[in-house]
Amino acid sequence: MASPTPAPCPPKGQALLEAMRRHLFSSQAKSASLATIHDHYVCLSLAVRDILLTSWVDTADTYTSQHVRTATYMSAEFLLGPHLENNLVSLGLREEAAAACEALGLTLEEMLAEEPEPGLGNGGLGRLAACFQESMATLELPAIGYGIRYEFGIFRQQIGPNGQMESTDPWLARGNPWEVIRPEWSYPVLIGGQTVIGVAYDTPILGYGVHTANTLRLWSAQAPDAFDFASFNAGDYTRAVLHKVQSETLSKVLYPNDELEQGKRLRLSQQIFFVSCSLQDMFRILGSQGIPVTEFHRKFAVQLNDTHPAIAVAELMRLLIDVHGVDWDTAWSITTATISYTNHTLLPEALEAWGLELFQQLLPRQLQIIFEINARFLRTLRIRFPGQPELLERLSLIEEGPHRKVRMAHLAVVGSHTVNGVAELHSRLLKENLFADFARVWPDRFTNITNGVTPRRWLAVANPPLAALLNDAIGTDWCRHLDQLRKLEPLATDAGFLERWQGVREQAKERLAATIRQDTGVLVDPSSLFDVQVKRIHEYKRQHMAALQVVERYLRLRAGEDLPPRTVIFGGKAAPGYAMAKLIIRLIVGMAEIINIDPAMDGRLRVIFLPNFSVKLGQKIYPAVDLSEQISTAGMEASGTGNMKMSLNGALTIGTLDGANIEIRERVGDDNFFLFGHTAEQLAAINRNGYHPMPWLENDALAKEAIDLIGSGHFSEGDRDLFHPLLANLCSSDPFRVMADLGDYRRAQNEVDSAWCDAGRWSMMSVLNTARCGFFSSDRSIQEYADRIWKVAPVPVNACSVIPSPS
Ligand code: NBX
Numbered sequence: 128m129a130s131p132t133p134a135p136c137p138p139k140g141q142a143l144l145e146a147m148r149r150h151l152f153s154s155q156a157k158s159a160s161l162a163t164i165h166d167h168y169v170c171l172s173l174a175v176r177d178i179l180l181t182s183w184v185d186t187a188d189t190y191t192s193q194h195v196r197t198a199t200y201m202s203a204e205f206l207l208g209p210h211l212e213n214n215l216v217s218l219g220l221r222e223e224a225a226a227a228c229e230a231l232g233l234t235l236e237e238m239l240a241e242e243p244e245p246g247l248g249n250g251g252l253g254r255l256a257a258c259f260q261e262s263m264a265t266l267e268l269p270a271i272g273y274g275i276r277y278e279f280g281i282f283r284q285q286i287g288p289n290g291q292m293e294s295t296d297p298w299l300a301r302g303n304p305w306e307v308i309r310p311e312w313s314y315p316v317l318i319g320g321q322t323v324i325g326v327a328y329d330t331p332i333l334g335y336g337v338h339t340a341n342t343l344r345l346w347s348a349q350a351p352d353a354f355d356f357a358s359f360n361a362g363d364y365t366r367a368v369l370h371k372v373q374s375e376t377l378s379k380v381l382y383p384n385d386e387l388e389q390g391k392r393l394r395l396s397q398q399i400f401f402v403s404c405s406l407q408d409m410f411r412i413l414g415s416q417g418i419p420v421t422e423f424h425r426k427f428a429v430q431l432n433d434t435h436p437a438i439a440v441a442e443l444m445r446l447l448i449d450v451h452g453v454d455w456d457t458a459w460s461i462t463t464a465t466i467s468y469t470n471h472t473l474l475p476e477a478l479e480a481w482g483l484e485l486f487q488q489l490l491p492r493q494l495q496i497i498f499e500i501n502a503r504f505l506r507t508l509r510i511r512f513p514g515q516p517e518l519l520e521r522l523s524l525i526e527e528g529p530h531r532k533v534r535m536a537h538l539a540v541v542g543s544h545t546v547n548g549v550a551e552l553h554s555r556l557l558k559e560n561l562f563a564d565f566a567r568v569w570p571d572r573f574t575n576i577t578n579g580v581t582p583r584r585w586l587a588v589a590n591p592p593l594a595a596l597l598n599d600a601i602g603t604d605w606c607r608h609l610d611q612l613r614k615l616e617p618l619a620t621d622a623g624f625l626e627r628w629q630g631v632r633e634q635a636k637e638r639l640a641a642t643i644r645q646d647t648g649v650l651v652d653p654s655s656l657f658d659v660q661v662k663r664i665h666e667y668k669r670q671h672m673a674a675l676q677v678v679e680r681y682l683r684l685r686a687g688e689d690l691p692p693r694t695v696i697f698g699g700k701a702a703p704g705y706a707m708a709k710l711i712i713r714l715i716v717g718m719a720e721i722i723n724i725d726p727a728m729d730g731r732l733r734v735i736f737l738p739n740f741s742v743k744l745g746q747k748i749y750p751a752v753d754l755s756e757q758i759s760t761a762g763m764e765a766s767g768t769g770n771m772k773m774s775l776n777g778a779l780t781i782g783t784l785d786g787a788n789i790e791i792r793e794r795v796g797d798d799n800f801f802l803f804g805h806t807a808e809q810l811a812a813i814n815r816n817g818y819h820p821m822p823w824l825e826n827d828a829l830a831k832e833a834i835d836l837i838g839s840g841h842f843s844e845g846d847r848d849l850f851h852p853l854l855a856n857l858c859s860s861d862p863f864r865v866m867a868d869l870g871d872y873r874r875a876q877n878e879v880d881s882a883w884c885d886a887g888r889w890s891m892m893s894v895l896n897t898a899r900c901g902f903f904s905s906d907r908s909i910q911e912y913a914d915r916i917w918k919v920a921p922v923p924v925n926a927c928s929v930i931p932s933p934s
Contacts, residue, residue, distance in 0.1 A: 206248030208742025440542030762807030
C-alpha cells in the first residue's frame with residue numbers, strides 16, 4: 128500500500144509566521160488585538176530562538192561527548208549589540224523574517240528598532256570581546272565567553288545645550304528573549320567574609336553558516352538567602368534584607384570608565400565574583416567529564432581580556448590548592464599553562480593597582496597567595512639578576528610606598544604563558560616601555576595579535592546594499608573568508624561597477640541623514656562629504672583637534688574661501704566623571720548650534736553630535752562614512768577597531784601612524800590614506816627635549832584665530848570662561864600634542880578636499896579600501912589566538928538533535 132504523501136514543507140517564512148503567532152499566545156498570552164510592537168518583537172525573537180536552539184543543544188552535546196579542548200574568554204565587558212538581525216543573517220533567514228513580518232502588517236525594521244541593546248561594555252575592549260565570540264563560533268572553535276550580567280549597561284547619553292546628560296540603561300526591564308537562566312549552575316563566592324551566589328545566564332552565540340552555537344555565560348549576583356529570619360522576626364525588616372541588597376548590588380551596574388581605573392571596592396568585588404564563578408564552572412565541567420583536576424590546562428585555555436579578570440591567577444591557584452588538594456608547584460604549572468593575557472592600553476591611568484588594605488579586607492586568602500607567588504618570583508629573579516634590587520622592585524607584584532598596592536598587570540604577566548598586544552606598534556611599545564623589564568626576563572612570552580572586526584555584523588548586517596553588491600560582483604565567500612575582498616581590486620577601475628558602488632554609498636548616506644534628522648533635527652545633505660569621528664571621548668583620541676579644524680574651516684568659509692561641502696559628525700560617550708571630555712562635547716555642541724544656523728554655512732558646513740553612540744547606531748554610521756577620523760596621538764591608541772569598520776565599508780582614513788592605522792595604511796596603500804602627524808618616535812624625541820605648544824601656535828595664525836574665537840564666547844553665548852580649561856590646557860601643557868600635529872592635520876584635510884572634488888578617483892580609492900581590508904576580520908585574529916596561544920582546534924557540529932527543528 129502506498130504511504131500517504133507527506134504535507135509539503137512550508138517555506139521558512141511561513142514557519143516563522145506560524146511560530147510568531149504561536150508565541151503571541153503561548154509566551155505573551157495575548158491576542159492580536161492587544162499585541163504591541165514589542166510583543167511582536169518578542170515573538171519574532173522567540174521564533175528565531177526556537178530555530179537556533181537545535182544548533183545550541185547540538186553544540187553542547189558535541190562538546191560534551193567529545194571532551195573537546197575549550198577556549199574560555201574572560202571579560203568584564205561584552206558590548207554585544209542587538210541579537211535579532213545578526214542571528215537572522217547567520218541563519219540565512221533575514222528575507223523570510225521580513226516576509227513573516229509583512230504578513231502580520233509589520234516591518235522587520237520596526238521589529239529591529241524595538242530590540243534594546245545589551246550595552247554591557249564601554250568601548251573598544253568590550254566590543255572586541257563581542258566580535259571575538261562571534262568569530263569563535265563561526266570558526267567552529269569550542270569556546271565559552273564568561274562575564275557579568277549587568278542589570279544596567281553603559282549609561283544612555285542625551286545631549287542638551289550643556290552637553291552630555293546621563294541616564295540609566297534598564298535594558299532588561301522588558302525581559303530578554305535571548306537568554307536562558309541556569310539556576311543549577313550557581314556558585315558561592317566569598318568576598319569580605321560574606322558569601323554571594325553567582326547564577327549563570329546563557330546566551331547563544333551563533334556561528335555564520337555553520338551549525339555551531341557557542342555560549343556566552345554571564346553571572347548574576349544573588350544573596351544566599353532572601354532575608355535574615357532573626358532580624359525579620361525581631362521586626363527589623365530593613366536589616367532582614369540588607370545582605371540581599373548588598374549582594375545583588377554586585378552585578379547591578381557596569382562601571383562607565385573607559386581606560387581609567389578608579390580603585391573602587393565594588394569593582395574588585397565584581398572582578399573576583401565573575402572570575403571565581405567562571406573558574407568553578409570550569410571545574411564543574413571537568414568533573415562532569417571525569418577529567419582529573421590536574422588536567423585543567425589540557426581541557427581549558429583561559430584568555431584574560433585586560434587585567435579586569437587578572438585575579439584569576441590567584442583564584443585558580445586557590446581553587447586548585449585549597450579545594451582540590453593540589454600541591455603548590457603542580458598548581459603553579461597548571462595555572463601558567465592555562466592563562467594568557469591581552470593588554471589593551473598603555474595609558475598609565477588605566478593600570479589597575481589595588482590597595483593592600485582593601486585587598487586584605489575583601490580577599491585575604493587570594494592576597495596570601497599573591498604574596499607567595501611574588502616571594503617565589505623575586506627569589507628566582509635574585510638568582511638571575513644578582514645585585515639589582517631596583518629591577519626587582521620594578522618587577523614586583525607589589526608596589527611599595529606609603530600605600531602599598533597589588534599591580535594587577537604584573538600578576539597577569541607572571542601568571543600567563545603568553546602576553547599579547549593588539550596591533551604591531553602597540554605590542555612593540557609594550558615590550559619597549561610598559562613591560563620592558565618583563566621582556567628582559569621572558570622575551571618569548573610577548574607577542575602581537577592585531578585586532579579584527581566581524582564582517583557579519585559590520586558588513587552583512589550593517590550594510591545590506593553593499594553586501595548584495597559584493598555577492599553579485601565576487602560571490603558570497605567574502606563573508607566567511609574576508610580576504611576574498613581582494614577580488615574587487617580589478618573592479619576599482621570599472622566604470623559600471625563604480626557607478627553601482629556610488630549608488631550603494633548614497634543609500635547608506637541617505638539612511639544616516641534620516642537618522643540625523645530624527646535624532647538631532649538637523650537636515651544634512653547626503654551628497655556632502657561625511658567626515659566622521661565616533662568613539663569614546665578622550666583627550667588622547669583628540670576630538671578637540673578635529674573640533675579646532677572645524678572652527679578653522681568655518682573661519683575660512685566666512686572669509687570667502689571655496690571649500691567642498693562637508694558634514695562633520697561626532698559621536699561618543701564621555702565617562703561621567705571626566706570633566707575635560709565632557710567639555711569637549713560641550714564645545715562641539717556649541718559649534719554645531721552656531722554653525723548650523725548660520726546662513727553663510729548653508730550647503731557648505733554642518734556639524735553634528737549624534738547622541739548615544741552605541742553598537743546599534745554604529746551599524747547605521749559606519750556604512751555612510753566618507754572620511755574616517757583616526758587622529759590619536761601616535762603611540763596612544765593601542766589598535767582601534769572603528770578604523771577597520773569604516774575602511775571595510777569603503778571609507779578613506781585621515782590618520783596618524785598609531786595603532787592599527789599603520790597596518791591599515793600598509794594594506795590599503797599610502798595613495799588611499801591621508802597620513803599626517805608626528806610618529807611615536809618623533810614625539811618621544813620631542814618630549815625628551817621638553818615640549819611646549821606655544822612655539823607651534825605662534826607660527827600658526829589660523830590656529831590662533833580659531834582658539835581666540837572659541838575663547839571669545841562665540842560658541843558659548845558670550846561666556847568667555849566656559850572653554851577656558853580646555854584652551855588653557857592646549858596652550859600650556861598640551862599633553863596630547865595637539866599643537867604639534869595641527870598644521871600637518873590641516874595640510875592633510877586640504878588634500879582630502881581636493882581628492883573629494885574628483886568623485887571618480889574618490890570612488891576608486893573607496894573600493895580599494897574595502898578590497899584590501901580582508902586582513903582585519905576578527906576571524907583572522909581568532910585563528911591566530913587559536914593556533915598560537917590557545918592551541919584549540921575546530922570541532923564541527925553536525926545536526927544531531929533529537930529535538931525536531933520547528934521548520
Ligand atoms: O581596546 C581599547 C583600546 O583603546 C583600543 O585601541 C583597542 O582597539 C581596543 C580593543 O583592543 N581599550 C579599551 O577599550 N579599554 C581599555 O583598554 C581599558 C583598560 C583598563 C581599564 C579600563 C579600560 N581599567
